[in-house]
Amino acid sequence: MKTCLVVDDSSVIRKVARRILEGLEFEIVEAEDGEQALDACRRHLPDAILLDWNMPKMDGYEFLRLLRKLPGGDGPKVVFCTTENDVAHIARALHAGANEYIMKPFDKEIVEAKFQEVGLI
Amino acid sequence: MTPQDFDYLRKMLRERSGQVLSAEKQYLAESRLLPVARKHGLAGLAELVDKLKATTAAAPLTVAVIEAMTTNESFFFRDKMPFDHFRAVIMPALLAARAREKRIRIWCTACATGQEPYSLAMSLKAIGPALAGWRVEILATDLSNEVLDKAKAGIYSQFEVQRGLPIQSLVKFFTKVDEAWQIAEEIRAMVKFRPLNLLNDFSPLGTFDLVFCRNVLIYFGQDTKIGVLNRLARQMPSDGFLILGAAETVVGLTNAFKPMTDQRGIYVPNVAAAKPAPASNVLKFAAKA
Numbered sequence: 001m002k003t004c005l006v007v008d009d010s011s012v013i014r015k016v017a018r019r020i021l022e023g024l025e026f027e028i029v030e031a032e033d034g035e036q037a038l039d040a041c042r043r044h045l046p047d048a049i050l051l052d053w054n055m056p057k058m059d060g061y062e063f064l065r066l067l068r069k070l071p072g073g074d075g076p077k078v079v080f081c082t083t084e085n086d087v088a089h090i091a092r093a094l095h096a097g098a099n100e101y102i103m104k105p106f107d108k109e110i111v112e113a114k115f116q117e118v119g120l121i
Numbered sequence: 122m123t124p125q126d127f128d129y130l131r132k133m134l135r136e137r138s139g140q141v142l143s144a145e146k147q148y149l150a151e152s153r154l155l156p157v158a159r160k161h162g163l164a165g166l167a168e169l170v171d172k173l174k175a176t177t178a179a180a181p182l183t184v185a186v187i188e189a190m191t192t193n194e195s196f197f198f199r200d201k202m203p204f205d206h207f208r209a210v211i212m213p214a215l216l217a218a219r220a221r222e223k224r225i226r227i228w229c230t231a232c233a234t235g236q237e238p239y240s241l242a243m244s245l246k247a248i249g250p251a252l253a254g255w256r257v258e259i260l261a262t263d264l265s266n267e268v269l270d271k272a273k274a275g276i277y278s279q280f281e282v283q284r285g286l287p288i289q290s291l292v293k294f295f296t297k298v299d300e301a302w303q304i305a306e307e308i309r310a311m312v313k314f315r316p317l318n319l320l321n322d323f324s325p326l327g328t329f330d331l332v333f334c335r336n337v338l339i340y341f342g343q344d345t346k347i348g349v350l351n352r353l354a355r356q357m358p359s360d361g362f363l364i365l366g367a368a369e370t371v372v373g374l375t376n377a378f379k380p381m382t383d384q385r386g387i388y389v390p391n392v393a394a395a396k397p398a399p400a401s402n403v404l405k406f407a408a409k410a
Contacts, residue, residue, distance in 0.1 A: 085279065090292050101288040103279050110283045116201075117287055 002120065003027045003044070007037040007060065008052040008081070013104075017050055017081070020108045024121060034058025038066055045072050048120050050111075051098075053082035053089070061096055068097045077118045081106065122151055126170040130154075130186075137178055138187045138264055139320050139345040153189045161185070188265040192340065195233035196284035198240045203335070203364045206387055208244055211362050215330050216251060218360050223255045228329040230319060230353075231337035232261035235272025235312070236281070239304055241333070242311040243290055260326065262317035269314050275304035319349050323356050332357060336366035343374070350375045354390055363388040 004026040006017045018028045029046060031037035033055040040046075049067075053060040060080060067073045077099045082089070085103040093101055099118045102110055115121045122130075127147050134140045142150065151166060158169040161182055169186070176182055198204050215225050229238045238261035245257055263269050282291055282302045295302040317326075319337065332353055338346045353363065354377035363378055364387060365371070371378040376394035381387040 086297060087292055090288060094288065094292065098288075101291075103283060106283070110280070113284055114288075117285075 001025060001027045002047040003029060004048040004050060005029045005031060005037060005040055005046040005076075006050045007031045007034070007055070007063065008050075009033055009055045010052075013052070013081075017111075020111050021050070023108065024112060024115065032056075034060065034063030034066075037063050041067055041070060041073070041076070045070070046076050048115065049076050049078045050081050050102075051078055053080060053084045053093075061092065064093070064096045064098060077115075077120055079114055079118065122147060122166045122170075126167060129170055129174070133173065133183075134187065134190055135342065135345075137183070137320075138191070138318065139341045139349075140187075140190060141340060141342045141345075142190065150190065154186060157182075157185050157189045184266075188267055191265055191268075193233040193265065193268050194336070195236045196281065197236045197286035197290075199237065199285055199335075200367055201285070203333070203386060204240055204244055206364070206384060207241065207331075208247070210384055210387065211331055212245075212248060214360075214362075216255075219330065225255065225257045225331070226327065226329045227257065227259045227331045228326070228333070228356075229259065229261040230317075230332060230334040232263050232269075232272060232314070233265075234268050234277075234281075235261060235275065235314070236277075236285075237261070237333060237335070238272075238312040238314075239275065239308055240285075242308045243294055245311065246294075246308070257311070259312045260329075261312050261314050263314075264316070264318050266316055269316060272312075273309070273314050275309045276301050277304070278302075320345070323352050326356060328356050328358060329361065330358065331362045331364070333364045334366075335364060335369070338369045339366065347374050351377050354378060357390055359390050359392045361390055363390075 004021050006014050006028055008014050008017070009032050014030050021028055026048065029040055031040050035057045038058070051060045051064065060082065064078055078097065079100040079102055080093045080098045081102040081104060083104045090101050100114045102114055112121065127150060130150055131142045134142055154166055154169060158166060163169050163172060172182055173186060219225055227241060232238050238259050241259055245252060261272065276298060278301055282295065291302065294305045294308055334353060338349065341349065350371055357363070367386065371388050376391055378388040379391040381389050
């Protein structure tokens with residue numbers, strides 16, 4: 001079973017994402033901010049990361065930059081999932097090494113389409 | 122809605138648009154047509170059917186009913202595989218076969234809100250310099266003027282651009298307009314949109330090297346499916362390509378096409394069974410436009 005790290009400071013978003021991704025047969029690990037997410041990745045690199053942008057302590061952009069420097073850190077497929085939906089934010093995320101980008105609000109169909117797009121399903 | 126009124130509607134839809142509405146779809150007719158009745162100042166569905174009986178095929182009420190009963194589900198790069206075939210199989214074959222004319226014509230027969238032809242246009246852009254000096258036309262038709270207006274505007278909601286469109290393509294080809302996204306003028310200019318009823322004659326459109334006819338035959342009865350496929354075959358050269366939807370096939374319907382060997386979902390004219398159109402593109406329609 002593939003693993004997905006869901007990183008979001010909103011417990012509601014994490015719960016919704018968990019339900020959708022478990023339906024797509026992913027094992028879920030949760031983190032509330034970039035620091036927790038980075039610790040989780042140091043312990044075990046997941047196959048996928050669903051990543052919020054604005055979070056306390058360490059935001060999604062900084063997390064992604066540090067993740068890609070970890071040994072094997074270029075492996076996980078990173079899908080940004082955020083309310084920041086202007087072209088500049090999206091371009092910045094792609095430049096930082098994101099594989100896809102989901103604009104909130106989202107539903108199962110969109111998550112499934114994006115995970116298919118990057119070859120996770 | 123009375124059974125008699127529903128029967129009348131089913132018969133009218135079949136005759137005017139080819140659409141087959143099964144007996145258990147009465148709920149669908151009621152939910153889609155009540156707003157039409159209200160919009161036209163009618164008290165309910167009984168009055169709507171009475172009015173339909175007294176109007177002509179081209180009357181605004183008849184057109185509104187047909188459009189309301191048409192399913193316009195569409196999204197970018199829908200089903201993915203046809204677009205993979207387009208890039209990897211069909212375009213290389215057509216670039217080789219049309220190297221002298223340097224002209225390719227593509228037809229999306231039921232384009233709904235435009236995502237399919239725009240997906241093809243974006244795929245063509247990705248081919249890049251290999252198409253320098255070529256003229257590639259994309260004709261996109263649909264029965265409904267309402268969806269064609271949306272297609273021409275090329276403006277999609279956030280939800281619509283997230284279904285099937287890779288994020289790199291969103292950034293490259295779209296600009297944000299308030300909360301929506303508009304596809305670039307350079308992509309919109311590659312597609313010509315026209316209203317067309319698939320029950321009508323196709324010959325004024327000229328010939329096409331590639332026809333996308335996806336997820337529309339499923340709404341038609343057997344005879345209409347056969348008629349559409351046979352008339353499509355007459356608009357295609359012997360080395361053309363036909364793409365149908367995942368739930369559609371030519372098998373058991375016509376010998377005018379045959380499945381392409383080793384390429385699921387692609388059909389080619391069956392030269393042994395029919396006499397297809399000549400390879401030279403007759404552009405009566407384009408000349409008129």
